[in-house]
Amino acid sequence: MKYLIFLTIFLNSLFAESYSSGRTDVAPVNNQLYIKECGSCHFPYQPGLLPTNSWKKMMVNLDKHFGVDATIAPEDFETLSKYLNDNSAEKNMQYKRSNRIVSSLLPGQEADSISTTPYMVQKHREIRKDLITQPDVKGLFNCMACHTTADKGIYSERAINIPNFGRWED
Ligand code: HEC
Numbered sequence: 001m002k003y004l005i006f007l008t009i010f011l012n013s014l015f016a017e018s019y020s021s022g023r024t025d026v027a028p029v030n031n032q033l034y035i036k037e038c039g040s041c042h043f044p045y046q047p048g049l050l051p052t053n054s055w056k057k058m059m060v061n062l063d064k065h066f067g068v069d070a071t072i073a074p075e076d077f078e079t080l081s082k083y084l085n086d087n088s089a090e091k092n093m094q095y096k097r098s099n100r101i102v103s104s105l106l107p108g109q110e111a112d113s114i115s116t117t118p119y120m121v122q123k124h125r126e127i128r129k130d131l132i133t134q135p136d137v138k139g140l141f142n143c144m145a146c147h148t149t150a151d152k153g154i155y156s157e158r159a160i161n162i163p164n165f166g167r168w169e170d
């Protein structure tokens with residue numbers, strides 16, 4: 001009887017794992033102003049991909065945003081700062097990727113971007129460098145170039161298609 005219970009728990013956890021892999025890795029974006037203002041130059045990165053202090057640092061430096069001026073109107077700045085703060089990675093620890101990104105940073109460490117967080121660097125270390133720098137991708141910041149469902153918050157390996165390489169088989 002005891003063994004049967006253990007077996008049931010084991011099978012349940014296997015099922016839960018395969019089921020969750022088809023679900024979102026980070027909470028999807030649900031703010032129209034954010035999509036409009038922060039999705040015009042690149043896809044709108046989910047707030048759950050960075051902790052609060054990293055978003056704050058990025059927001060106060062929008063005039064020097066990766067070599068471009070991404071300044072926004074003061075009222076939009078307030079709304080979007082609050083949106084990023086309320087939906088940042090620490091507020092979304094039930095999502096696997098948000099949890100891993102936060103855990104990979106030292107307490108209080110401010111990340112300058114998502115792609116340079118230790119978790120992201122580690123996850124992408126096996127990809128050939130020329131596949132990342134090729135013109136169709138340009139850099140790791142371009143999540144959508146390889147993760148076909150990044151805009152839905154789904155980064156599972158099944159949804160990866162690297163330009164001029166194809167699907168990723170581990
Ligand atoms: C005027 C264009 C522009 C606007 C508007 C803009 N960005 Fe960016 N952003 C860039 C550029 C350029 C980069 C560097 C990567 C690239 O070339 O796409 C970047 C990079 C980023 C990255 C880092 C990606 C990585 O490598 O991990 C984040 C996060 C980001 N932007 C968030 C935002 C947020 C939040 C807003 C809205 C407040 C915003 N961006 C508005 C141009 C813009």
Ligand code: HEC
Pocket residue numbers: 025049097114115123124126127131132137139140141142143144145146147155156157160162168170
């Ligand atoms: C050049 C293509 C490419 C780009 C650009 C890219 N990724 Fe990835 N990503 C991959 C590949 C390939 C893997 C699987 C790596 C492995 O398992 O060894 C991966 C893995 C991941 C994983 C882990 C998924 C899992 O099931 O373990 C996450 C999360 C992720 N990427 C998020 C991002 C985000 C966010 C961005 C943008 C800031 C991004 N990636 C940019 C190709 C890319």
